[in-house]
Amino acid sequence: MTHRKAAWQIRLEGKVQGVGFRPFVYRLARGAGLVGWVSNGLEGVHIRVQGEVEALERFSAALLRDHPSIASVTHAEIEEAPLGTDSSFVVRESSREGKATVLLLPDLDLCESCRREMTDPRNRRFQYPFITCTDCGPRYSIIQGLPYDRERTTMAPFAMCPECAREYRDPADRRFYSQTNSCPACGVRADLLDPRGLRLASGGEALDVAAKRIAQGEIVALKGVGGYLLLVDAANEKAVAELRRRKQRPIKPFALLFADLDAIRREACVGPEEERWLRRREKPIVILNRKEGPTRIASGVAPEEDTLGIMLPSAPLPALLLDRLAGPVVATSANRSESPILATEEEILAEWGEGVDAVLSHNREIESRLDDSVVRLSPFFRQPILLRRARGFAPLYLAQGFELGREAAILAMGAQQKATVTLAHQGNIYLSQSLGDLEGWEAQENFRRVLAHFRRLLSFVPRQIVVDRHPQYTSTEEGRSLARELGREAEEVQHQKAHFWSLLAEHSLFWEREPVLGVIWDGTGLGEDGAIWGGEFFLWREGRMERVAHLDYFPLLLGEKAIREPRLSALSLWHSSEALRARLEAKLRPTERPIFRALLARGGAPRTSSIGRLFDGLASLLGLSDRVSFEGEAARRLERIALRAARTLGGIDKLRNQEPYPLPLPSSDGVVRLDDLREEVARDLVRGAPPGEIALRFHLSLAHLAGRVAEWTGARHLALGGGVFQNGLLVDLVEALWGEQLSVYISHDLSPNDESISFGQMVASAWRSGNLRKAG
Ligand SMILES: [Zn+2]
Ligand SMILES: [Zn+2]
Structure with missing residues (x-):
């Protein structure tokens, strides 16, 4: 030896x-x-x-x-x-030499050890709403610089008291070197403010009073990990209705915050998969099926829905507040729709004023704003589908099966709706939180702020900048102007192709010997031929991506306005149907009729292959939705009635034998004609078939089509992406019909919607520049 x-x-x-x-x-x-x-x-x-x-x-x-x-x-x-x-x-002291390549950690939920201490009257952190340790607490939301040390976080202003400092230096203590370490004597303070910003109470009393106010039916704003949430008693019908009125949000469901799993079980069905997601350290909102029978939840929380969006507290402050309440609360972000979540006292007071009854705040600043993440599970196979990837997940992405060259310095700018940015830096991937829709000025400001924050943290100078083809996207404009500044050329990746690139990377499918069919269905993305794509089939074969088929183009009446008015899609898809003429005309005001007739006859509208609009059109035709108050509302209703019909039939196995609508294979020019489907739908409508049955057959037709096109191309792998695949029924139907013959892939770590566009753009750029290789 x-x-x-x-x-x-x-x-x-x-x-x-x-x-x-x-x-x-x-x-x-x-x-x-x-x-x-x-x-x-x-x-x-x-x-x-x-x-x-x-x-x-x-x-x-x-x-x-x-x-x-x-x-x-x-x-x-x-x-x-x-x-x-x-x-x-x-x-030793941290070193600030060299290149910043450390991964930024997401915010971590309250750990079990801290929860025990927080509820132990003998512990010096008993009831302390900002308890943390090396295993839990805020991270990304408070990091201002790297390397990760207290002085470069928003904990910097809080000097540790002697007892906290002792723990920090004691190798035997579980708070040894804990950068967020604090206690009631030296740490963060909770305050309850009135709408003018005057302090009503502090510390434990602030929580007591806030809880009492909520129990009395008031609206209380709470400073969460990534921004302010509005809370009301979920059992109080009047309070929920008042919140809807003040938030100007007519029907989009509110999320609920529950104290613990037992309380959730009383209202919702929690199987093993649901439980796993509720408990996960990211603490996302999980969409759960409601339980049958009596409920305490006000009907205004999720009108129409068979589901409830539920989460457990991710931090000690909400956990302690919930402990003081008899039941769950509605917890919805305190921003007006589509503007970013509010993060400072000034913002919440200025934006809401008397619109909130009290504000439960604290004096630790939020550096990065984060919404709550949202996940749903598909109805039959319980496949997780991320609907929003933000708090708890961002900005971390760990590649599996592939790696990036260290030379790659790529900035990918993402889409316009559900915006994100992705950075490839020193072999690591940083994928931002969902930044919402970049329509308003505040959202655009927030987008720029997040981008600047990443660049500063990592001292990041991009060598490649990737943008969408759409020239008017804010993200495209920002990317192009940055490229000009740096004397570079921005690189373009087509929208739906970016979705496919994202899937190829997530499942490391680049090196498959058999071709991979990408079925990319979503709302709108500017195509390479100038049309608005959204019903696309791409083939990945021998390192090349090729568009092999698409849905037949139809006119997109009034362009983007069609997104808010599904009746316009119904009109453009079915206007030539004699049988439906009266039904369609009824959706138009008399003054509108000649205008649309002329528009359709002249053929000047942009053309689209969007499956999102096809969903909209059918939803309108079935009387579900002519105008929507939030994006995806019509498709969601269509899925809901289809799902109810599917359950009545007796589950997924029975669906395999149901007759789909006829959707032919692509013709020689790659076009999937819609005429037969349109005609049969019209016939069903006229004969008075139940809407649920029509909606289900429609889902089934699309699921059949996905696999049949795969067979037609000889692909053995089927990758499903784009916002349409937030539809859990559709995902399950594809799996049920084709899961045995083909390998079916959906997104697991990313959302199928436009949040993953920036990631896909980055992947495309890395591949093209030879910077993406199989992990060794
Ligand atoms: Zn802890
Ligand atoms: Zn202390």
Whole structure:
């Protein structure tokens, strides 16, 4: 056995800051009798250890194997170094040299150990709403600079008291080196404010009064991890109606915040998969099926819906507030629709004034605004579908199956609706939170702010800038102007193709020997032929992406206005149907009729293959929705009645034998004609078939088509993407019909909607520039 001494220099990259990594290394090195130091650097964790070679080997193996479970190491480098004179093992000051490549950690929910302390009357943090440790607490939402240290977070103004400082320095303490460490004596303070900003109460009393106000039916704003939420008693019909009135939100469902899982079980069906998602550390809103029978939830919370969007508290403050209430609360973001979530006291007071009855705030600032994330589970196979990826997930994305070259410095600007940005930097991927629709000035400002924040944090200078083809997207304009500034040419990736690139990367399908069919269905994306695409079939074969088929074009009446008025899609799709003439005319005011007749006859409207608009058109035809108050409303109604019909039939197995509407295979020019489907739908309507039955057959036809086109192209893999695949019934139908013959892929870590466009753009650019390769 050798007793040779050596010194090793170790560098780790990945999710290694803000996860208790330095304390872990410290204890491990001390335990192994090694000397040296550990410190945070811009790219991760640096370690120098010295001792017997055998001990060093054991140490490095344990380093990669036993690290905190929320951490992950993406890259490790070990080098022999000259022996030094260290006499013990210490945690060193962070180094700010080199390039920032460390991954930014998402915000972490309250951990079990902290929850126990918070509810233990003998603990000095009893009832402290900002309790954290190395395993929990805010991260991304408070980080202002790198490496991750308190002085570069919004915790900087809070100086630790002697007791907190002692914990921070004590290697045996679970708050050793915890950057967010604080207590009631030295930490963050909760305040209850009146609508003019006057303080009504502080600390525990602020929570007591806020709870009482909510119980009395008032609207209380709460400063959450990523911004302000509006809370009302979920059982109070009047309070919920008042919230709808003040928020000017007629029917879009509100999310609910529950104290615990048992309380959720009383209102909703919670199977193992649902439970897993509710408990996950990201604490997303999970869309659950309502339970049959009596309910305490006010009907105004989710009118029409068979589901409820429910989450558990992600932070101690809401958890403590819920403990003071007898039941769940509505928790909806306090912004006006489509503007970003409000993050400062000034904003909430200025925006709402007397519109809220009180504000439960605190004095720790929010650096990055984050909405709550939302996930649904498909109705039959319980496949998770992310509808919004924000708090808890962003800005982390860990590639699986592929890696990016370190030379790649790519900035991808995303779409216009459900905007995000993606950065490829030093081999890492940073995917922003959902930034909403970039229509209003505030949303555009927030978009620029997030982009600037990432660039500053990482000292990021893009070499490649990728934009959508649509020249008027705010994201495209921003990208082009940045490219000009840097003297570069912006690169374009077509919208639906970006969806497909995203799927190819997520499932690492680039190197499949068999072709992959990308079925990309969504609302609108500017196509390469000038038409508005949205019902597309792409084939990935031997490293090339090709559009092989698409839905037949139909006119998009009044362009973007069609999105808000499904009746326009019904008109453009079915206007030549004699049988439906009266039905369609009834949707128009007499003065509108000649205008639309002329528009359709002249053929001047842009053409579209959008399946989103096809959903809209059918929803309108079935009398479900002629004008919508939120995006996706018509499609959601269509899915709902189809799902009810499917359940009446007795589940997914029965659906395999149902007759779909006729949708022919693509003709030689790749066009899938809609005439037969339109005609049969009209016939069903005229004979008075139940809308649910028609809606279900429609879903079934699309699911059949996806697989039949795959067979037609010889593809063995079927990748489904685009906003239409937020539809859980459709996803399950494809799986039920084709899951045995084909490998079916949907997004797991990203949303199928436009949030993943920036990621897909980045992937396309990395592939084209030779910077994307199979993971070794
Ligand atoms: Zn904790
Ligand atoms: Zn303290």
